[in-house]
Amino acid sequence: MSRIGKRPVDLPSGVEASVSGQTISVKGPKGTRSFTATDDVTLSVADNGVSVEPRGKSKRARQQWGMSRTMVANLVTGVSDGFKKELEITGVGYRAQMQGNTLKLALGYSHDVNYEVPEGVTVTAPKQTEITVEGIDQQLVGQVAANIREYRKPEPYKGKGIRYKGEYIFRKEGKKK
Incomplete structure (x- = not known):
């Protein structure tokens, strides 16, 4: 049962x-x-x-x-109530801002990454290092958050990248002399 x-x-x-x-x-x-x-x-x-x-x-x-x-x-x-996913951006010079229906991400590449927000989801950037994804469809909210995170996943040495709020990143020790 x-x-x-x-x-x-x-x-x-x-x-x-x-x-x-x-x-x-x-x-x-x-x-x-x-x-x-x-x-x-x-x-x-x-x-x-x-x-x-x-x-x-x-x-x-x-x-x-x-x-x-x-x-x-x-x-x-x-x-x-709706569903909500929060993302944090960690890294020197990494930032996010909304311009109309486009999320503009500066992630250390030679160009800015522009992400078109799909219909049915609201994306806001309350701070330059925070992104909030909200909507009534849990699958769509999770997929949009995962797509944004995919542009720069957190790396294990310094922890730079886009991570979910409260996500633990397993850190590795760097090279030793």
């Missing part, structure tokens, strides 16, 4: 959910998101929240049960 799938997803105040077939739509103060579940699970909306039940006892139905419940929980969290 799925311990995650057993629990219904609570709907906070201001969030509405509706099911039509295998598709669930969740509407909240930050926007609207939808998810189409596989035929292995049954979605139902009750007064206290959304419940997901497996159809049958097959292994695939049990696998989809917990995953579908988590996807619905992420929809509810996204439209009510």
Whole structure:
């Protein structure tokens, strides 16, 4: 039995959910998101929240049960609170700034790196060494943060580069004379 799938997803105040077939739509103060579940699970909306039940006892139905419940929980969290990833830039002369819909990064290359922010995500640079990625789609927020980090990953000797806030970088000792 799925311990995650057993629990219904609570709907906070201001969030509405509706099911039509295998598709669930969740509407909240930050926007609207939808998810189409596989035929292995049954979605139902009750007064206290959304419940997901497996159809049958097959292994695939049990696998989809917990995953579908988590996807619905992420929809509810996204439209009510939203998702946020914070990045830190470490290094002499490394900085970031927003210009319209473009994130301009100076990362020690001979040129500035320009990153076009996709639709559905908000990127801000409150300081020159901090970047905040926010949105209602958890997958898209994580992917944008990973794409930005990819331009200059933190290196293990001095720790220079773009890292997630609170990320631990394993440091190596340099050459010895």
